[in-house]
Amino acid sequence: MSDDSQRSLFAASSDRRRRQRGAGGQLSPLEVHEAFDPVRLAQARNLAGLTKRRLADELGVSPAAVSQYEMGTNRPRADLLPALAEILDVPLAFFLSGRPHARLDSSAAHFRSLRSTRAYQRAKAIALTEMVWELAYALEKRVQLPPVDLPGFTGGEVHPGLELPAEPVAAARALRSSWGLGKGPITHLIRRLEAQGIVVQTPHRDEDMWAVDAFSTSRLPRPVIVLTPNRTNDIYRHRFSAAHELGHLLLHGEAAAGDINQEREADTFAAEFLTPRDAIIAELPERVDFHRLAEVRSTWGVSIHSLLYRSRELGLLSDSSASRAYQRLHSLKGQPGFAPESPAGYLGELPALLSKAFSLACENGMTIGGLARELAWTVPQLRQMLGVDESRPTLELLAN
Incomplete structure (x- = not known):
């Protein structure tokens, strides 16, 4: 096709789109109907936590019709699209094809707890x-994010690194060496993961994520770790979960998720990564001493429960002594010194990669509204994903 023909075709297409747009240049339902992406419908429905039947009931169509929409064998009528966008709480433009979309299969994500979660909750997490x-991806077009430095990672850009052993303890030691972490406590764990190009996310406000637990994937162009609310309400659980998911990324990148042995291996990796045997064994008491364990907890950033498990694992405590210690620890739950502590009080333990990249992009002309339009998200959705609070002050009216 000649350049003139291409320009004529593009001009005709642009004119047609302009005629289809409503007042103010807004997308018309007809325009979205013509460029409807069935994959985006499935994604929006999963994000909303709705089954196909529930969506069909709210939209006034049959479940079979929703299945056809998502498979691409049929498209929803143009007049249904505004209602569909309202039900799923997305802009009408969300259903347009053409935007970058890395599709992720549920078998490619390592969920810590499968039996306690429902299918729709896992789909929402995906x-x-x-x-x-x-x-x-949108931010990386404006800001250079850290290259991925994760040995064995096969997606996207890979920073040269060593091949890690497959055995969890050896892998943890090798990664510490590769990242220059030495054998002492690891401070600012989440910030260190982000510095190696790993994207970490904490969806605090989503109740469904409480049931899903922590999960991760290395099947996208960047590895992603999601630490759900029940893992982020305590600094020590938060850190161990992050190390656990790091173990999955390193040890099980190409393996099908869901194997209980993988969960055990990830726990073993996390224990050695956070508390290397050769360094921690000299600091653990030879008998249960909660005062001493609390001191070790503060230094190494792991829970007393984990330290008791580590003590038993290293042969410092018998099974019976450890069992009695767990019972005593449980009785102290919630007491001063034993209550959960928020990661917000610890520097470098909350994700900041995406929010800092956004702030840097804003210095070069990006706006939150512009980015939301590019992604076809609502501004509140984008703020939540970035962890950016509403900047406007709240008006409070007092009545006598």
Whole structure:
């Protein structure tokens, strides 16, 4: 096709789109109907936590019709699209094809707890992870993010590194060496993961994520770790979960997720990564001493429960002594010194990669509204993903 023909075709297409747009240049339902992406419908439905039947009931169509929409064998009528966008709480433009979208299969994500979660909750977690990647991709067009330095990572850009052993303890030691962490406590764990190009996300406000637990994937162009609310309400659990997911990324990148042995291996990796045997064994008491264990907890950033498990694992405590210690620890739960502590009080333990990249992009002309339009998200959705609070002050009216 000649250049003139291409220009004529583009001009005709642009004229048609302009005629289809409503007042103020807004997308018309007809325009979205013509460029409807069935994958985006499935993603929006999963993000909303709705089953196909529930969506069909709210939209006034049959579940079979929703299945056809998502498979691409049929498209929703143009007049249904505004209602569909309202039900799923997305802009009408969300359903347009053409935007970058890294599709992730549920078998490619390592969920810590499968039996306690429902299928729709896992689907929601997968959709959320896809959106995290889309946000990172959009920001990376403006800001150079850290290269991925994760040995064995096969997606996207890979920083040269060593091949790690497959055995969890050896892998943890090798990674510490590769990242120059020495054998002492690891401070600012989340910030260190982000510095190696790993995207970490904490969806605090989503109740469904409480049931899903922490999860991760290395099947996207950047590895992603999601630490759900029940893992982020305590600094020590938060850090161990992050190290656990790091173990999955390193040890099980190409393996099908869901194997209980993988969970055990990830726990073993996390224990050695956070508390290397050769360094921690000299600091653990030879008998249960909660005062001493609290001191070790503060130094190494791991829970007393984990230290008791580590003590038993290293042969410092018998099974019976450890069992009695767990019972005593449980009785102290919630007491001063034993209550959960928020990661917010610890520097470098909350994700900042995406929010800092956004701030840097804003210095070069980006706006939150512009980025939301590019992603076809609502501004509140984008703020939540970035962890950016509403900047406007709240008006409070007092009545006598």
